[in-house]
Amino acid sequence: MHYLITGGGAAGLNCIEGIRKIDSQGEITLVCKEKYLPYARCLITDYLVGNISEDVILLRQQSYYEQMGVNVFCNCEVRKIEPERKVAILSNGKQIKYDRLLIATGASPRPLGCKGDEKIGISGFRDIDDVLRIKERFRKSEKAFVFGGGLIGIKAGYALKKLGLDVEIIVKSKQIFSRVVNEEAAKIIAEHFQNNGIKIRTGLAPVEILGDKEMEGVLLDSGEKLKGQIGIVGKGVSPDKSFLTGSGIDVCEGVRTDERLRTNIENHYAAGDVAETKDIVSGQLTINAVWLNAQEQGYVAGINMAGGDKNYPGSVAANSAEFFGLPFISMGIVRESGDCEILEMRHELMYKRFVLKNNKLIGAVFVGDVSNAGFYMALLRTGIDLGKYKRDLGRPWFNVEFIGKLLESKQGLRESISLEGEQIFFK
Secondary structure, eight states: OEEEEEOOSHHHHHHHHHHHHHOSSSEEEEEOSSSSOOBOGGGHHHHHHTSSOHHHHBSSOHHHHHHTTEEEEOSOOEEEEETTTTEEEETTSOEEEOSEEEEOOOEEEOOOOSBTTTSBTEEOOSSHHHHHHHHHHHTTOSEEEEESOOHHHHHHHHHHHHTTOEEEEEESSSSSSTTTSOHHHHHHHHHHHHHTTOEEEESOOEEEEESSSBOOEEEETTSOEEEOSEEEEOSOEEEOOGGGTTSOOOBSSSEEOOTTSBOSSTTEEEOGGGEEEEBTTTOSEEOOOOHHHHHHHHHHHHHHHTTOOOOOOOBOOEEEEEETTEEEEEEEOOSOOTTOEEEEEEETTEEEEEEEETTEEEEEEEESOOTTHHHHHHHHHHTOOOGGGGGGTTSTTOOHHHHHHHHHHSTTOOEEEOTTSOEEEOO
16 A cells, blocks of 8 residues: 655644554655655744754654655655546656545745735745745845734744844734734734834735845835835735646645545545635634644544544634734634624733634634633534533633533544644543
8 A cells, every 4th residue: 555645744744643553564655845854834933033943843853754664755746646547746757656645735825916026035934945035134134024914924023023123014904813813802912013113004015026136125005115125925825736737636725625534536635734624613614724733634634544434523723823922822713793692801911702602612812811722622622502601701710620521521522633743632
């Protein structure tokens, strides 16, 4: 049996773990687009600041792949697959025959989309090479712009500020983190940014990146010209799925999967930021591009590829970060709709928001105080009817012990996967 894994991220690595849980002998090939072994993409902010080294950011050393019997192709990608022949054509011209395939190619940053966005100094913030480009540019820069209010780009801006650079965030919408938190939470976080020296300007967008071959400034749609040498593109990501054109694999926003993470073609699976899975809250297929989700999906897909029988309960949108000592976490639905009930509380920089429907928690936002966030995620995932206890959500006297017993009694309580590949149980 030959297993081919396309993509060296969290999903691909945990797929190896899942396969080897069932099949200790089958051949595994891992194709990585980057020239590096799989690493913790969620730690590149720390890598940019200098808190960790390249060795630390790697999820596994070379010896791990040798021990697990994995053939690794780095600096290479799958350009085309032919499911009927079970053949993958790589960018280096090599053709690989496989028996079962995992599509885990992840996603790439959306382009800035304005004149001059190809200039030196403009960069995404998605991988190690982006970090290295930014570090090189940093040495001769005085000011950086973040274009877009997404979490990834703003993390880069935060890192550059910590390194001593002047940073300004330019956002076309009326708030930062518009896909991550509600407006009130965004206001608190934005005010905290500005109190720590990062300027945020909303309702604006770049029209042109100024300079010859290198960025020297930006022209905004307001007519302003501002000087700056670094531009971080933070406009979100798009799934890497173009190589599937003509393959017959069912693709919408991403690769559509069933409860076992199978695609519409037998022996072809998908996981991670390229995969559409069932959203636990909405029940609809969607992409919840979260590191933990990718780990879980890769692991479950690997088990099933190797002949196991494991259902994936579904994914949840979730984000977390900490800026200048202020942490925040969001999960599920963060904005209200007509049939939702909202519970909010705020004290200075502390803010909590719970979104409920039919007495069930379907979303939450925490700013400042993120204690017990994992517990609330378990409530959301299991869909427990909170009844009279819902009014106490987030309060110091909330009966965690009683609700914890409800969680333990809930059948099918889901497992997760740690960064080290170990199983975690929410109990």
